[in-house]
Amino acid sequence: MKGALIDENGNLSCRFVVPVIRGEKQEDAMARLIASAKEATQGVGPDDSIVAIGCGVPGGINTFTGVCDFASNLGWKDLPIAKILSDAFSLPCKIDNDANAAMLGEIKFGQNKQYKNAILLTLGTGIGGGIYVNDHLYVGNEGKGAEIGHMVIAANGHLCACGRHGCFETYASASALTRDTKEAIDAHPESLMAKEAGQGVKIDAALPFECAKKGDPVAQQVIDHYIEFLGVGCLNLIDIFRPEAIILSGGVSKQGENLRLPLVHYLEKMGYGFGVDKAPKVDIKISRLGADIGIYGAAALGFSLVK
Amino acid sequence: MKGALIDENGNLSCRFVVPVIRGEKQEDAMARLIASAKEATQGVGPDDSIVAIGCGVPGGINTFTGVCDFASNLGWKDLPIAKILSDAFSLPCKIDNDANAAMLGEIKFGQNKQYKNAILLTLGTGIGGGIYVNDHLYVGNEGKGAEIGHMVIAANGHLCACGRHGCFETYASASALTRDTKEAIDAHPESLMAKEAGQGVKIDAALPFECAKKGDPVAQQVIDHYIEFLGVGCLNLIDIFRPEAIILSGGVSKQGENLRLPLVHYLEKMGYGFGVDKAPKVDIKISRLGADIGIYGAAALGFSLVK
Secondary structure, three states, X not given: OEEEEEOOOOOEEEEEEOOOOOOOOHHHHHHHHHHHHHHHOOOOOHXXXXXXXXXXXXXXXXXXXXXXXXXXXXXXXXXXXXXXXXXXXXXXXXXXXXXXXXXXXXXXXXXXXXXXXXXXXXXXXXXXXXXXXXXXXXXXXXXXXXXXXXXXXXXXXXXXXXXXXXXXXXXXXXXXXXXXXXXXXXXXXXXXXXXXXXXXXXXXXXXXXXXXXXXXXXXXXXXXXXXXXXXXXXXXHHHHHOOOEEEEEOHHHHHOHHHHHHHHHHHHHOHHHHHOOOOOOOEEEEOOOHHHHHHHHHHHHHHHOOO | OEEEEEOOOOOEXXXXXXXXXXXXXXXXXXXXXXXXXXXXXXXXXXXXXXXXXXXXXXXXEEOOOOEXXXXXXXXXXXXXXXXXXXXXXXXXXXXXXXXXXXXXXXHHHOOOOOOOOEEEEEEOOOEEXXXXXXXXXXXXXXXXXXXXXXXXXXXXXXXXXXXXXXXOHHXXXXXXXXXXXXXXXXXXXXXXXXXXXXXXXXXXXXHHHHHHHOOOHHHHHHHHHHHHHHHHHHHHHHHHHOOOEEEEEOHHHHHOHHHHHHHHHHHHHXXXXXXXXXXXXXXXXXXXXXXXXXXXXXXXXXXXXXX
């Protein structure tokens, strides 16, 4: 868990990090979080007055009530985070799913202010989604929407943790790319990927990109397959939303232009969805907020309370 | 092409119908449409003063400019419909894709005013989609979004007219159901569906529903398969939008509860998407506007210009 003070211009200060302790009671985790935040912001002067708190949580949030219904990775359940933080600091507090928060952070702090309609994808363990439409974050009933990673793109395909088969994230997350890389290495022991893995290089979502750059055709096949399925999901979102931009963040987005250019090529080849010559193009961008996207997203939530 | 006068309460008068003439020049078609509308509304008194025109068009509309970029079924291209109608009647005119218009019609006239977030599906030749979010119609950049029928749910599946494979409408439109029915009849000449077809009953999307009611297991299989894929698409929309309602219209929706109940059963079995106990339920409804949904949709567009 991490946090900071952020001003309207995106200047970041008083940064703090709180380790997650497996098995800890959720109330104790919140108490440590509050203590760290208070310590980090000690001595903040009246010129830097704090106006609101924002908090992005990896889990199911009821944005109507400010309660975290569940956060599987943290082991949290029915936790009224907004009230706890608001009481602790005597400040208004807004919480949301971390991907929804990140979408808002991209608009406010990520040099994407020009967009009225945009989609954020976080390509990590799963695929998180953020939806910005008509100049507003869209979260759906009780904030339970924008679960883009669970859009089925291949009926009867890979089994997903959600119980359905063929979800977008089972094909285009960092975990999916790592799985496909491992399978390719097993099937092609002669490949450069297999050799590098044999020499102790970690098998992760970066490996096929690195080996494809060095000319490994097996790695290139893994990338091509990944881009195709990432492309299918992006085209779905383009057909549904026809946004002005899709912004890519999360682990796989570290590949930058090596990810973006082949994806754009795929989308152009497929006519940007619906095969319409006249349909407006969609900007495909890599997030500039990097590893701090979570903090910027939380800050954007906080600022949404201040007008 | 059809039209009418509609008041704020949905009362319909001065109904008119204009046949489509294949191969006719688009300007001539517009002239006939205008002449019929003028004739039908002749004698409308000052108490019934007309305030605006709305027009839903089956095709790609640029809602920013009011131009129909193309309408394949009508053979129209680059037709400035809003300007032509506005000039002819000296009234403001709003045009949109027919499914987007229908969505607005459902909210204004279809007893769905309570929803702030809803999705409309027209299950016809293809699948049209309308998206209503945060109390507003969402049409995407230039009005080219809400092409829900072209959301791929089965990568590498059935070829779609749009050029992609596995689009929602290749599995869950009336045409898809008719195709599956024909295939089942060919594969099962012993089935009740085959017998009825042999006696001259039309093979369409209604046939499997009729025969399933009479106990034909082959017809039931066709329906089950259809419901599953309609369900996959609906769950995607639920995961993405978490709307308060999904409203079904178009040819297949004539089956009413015989369509709605098994669909709801499928959605409940799958946990309404994302497998979350706490996620809010989604109302699944059959449109009450029936065959006049297009006229009500157009009227709702017109009223959107009047505040």
